[in-house]
Amino acid sequence: MIMRLENQCYAYPWAAWMFRSAIWLRMSCWVMEGDREVIGFGIAQRQLRWWHLMNVCIAANFRAMGLGKKMTVHLLSEARKQHAVYSWLEVRPNNRTAINLYRSLGFRSVTMRKNYYPSRRGRLPAIVMAKKLYRKQKPNIL
Numbered sequence: 499m500i501m502r503l504e505n506q507c508y509a510y511p512w513a514a515w516m517f518r519s520a521i522w523l524r525m526s527c528w529v530m531e532g533d534r535e536v537i538g539f540g541i542a543q544r545q546l547r548w549w550h551l552m553n554v555c556i557a558a559n560f561r562a563m564g565l566g567k568k569m570t571v572h573l574l575s576e577a578r579k580q581h582a583v584y585s586w587l588e589v590r591p592n593n594r595t596a597i598n599l600y601r602s603l604g605f606r607s608v609t610m611r612k613n614y615y616p617s618r619r620g621r622l623p624a625i626v627m628a629k630k631l632y633r634k635q636k637p638n639i640l
């Protein structure tokens with residue numbers, strides 16, 4: 499079911515072994531279920547103080563209903579539980595929806611990664627976006 503969704507969502511999908519490794523490596527893997535089917539999933543991994551959002555995917559007929567944001571917010575709450583301090587992700591420069599989603603949650607573009615994504619016309623760069631997970635606490639002045 500996950501593979502079917504992955505294949506629907508991406509022109510260059512993850513292979514099944516990548517999902518198996520995500521589970522085997524105990525990454526944070528979450529699934530959203532509809533009445534009879536998987537309608538979305540999210541995968542992230544803690545890397546020291548960083549939380550890498552690796553894959554967020556919502557089935558095409560369930561998009562623009564707030565589910566992608568819900569999944570991303572959930573993954574970020576897991577990051578905080580695991581005491582990560584920053585989160586980062588890669589996104590295709592032409593993936594407007596995903597960029598808007600991440601921007602709306604406070605992610606900002608920090609750099610580009612060359613030759614990251616496969617495409618029909620050679621490899622495309624990735625935009626790397628990042629966000630700090632904790633705001634500085636205001637001092638408690640009595």
Ligand SMILES: CC(C)(COP(=O)(O)OP(=O)(O)OC[C@H]1O[C@@H](n2cnc3c(N)ncnc32)[C@H](O)[C@@H]1OP(=O)(O)O)[C@@H](O)C(=O)NCCC(=O)NCCS
Pocket residue numbers: 507508553554555556557560561562563564565566567568588589590593594595596598599600602
């Ligand atoms: C990216 C994806 C996860 C977004 O999921 P979604 O459920 O459609 O998104 P949401 O309904 O939660 O919308 C979240 C934000 O995305 C943006 N957005 C949603 N639909 C959009 C559209 N059609 N065009 C532009 N921006 C859009 C908006 O900023 C929205 O926030 P707002 O409603 O507060 O303004 C989904 O499109 C998807 O699975 N795409 C294929 C896989 C993919 O590209 N994943 C990201 C890899 S980095």
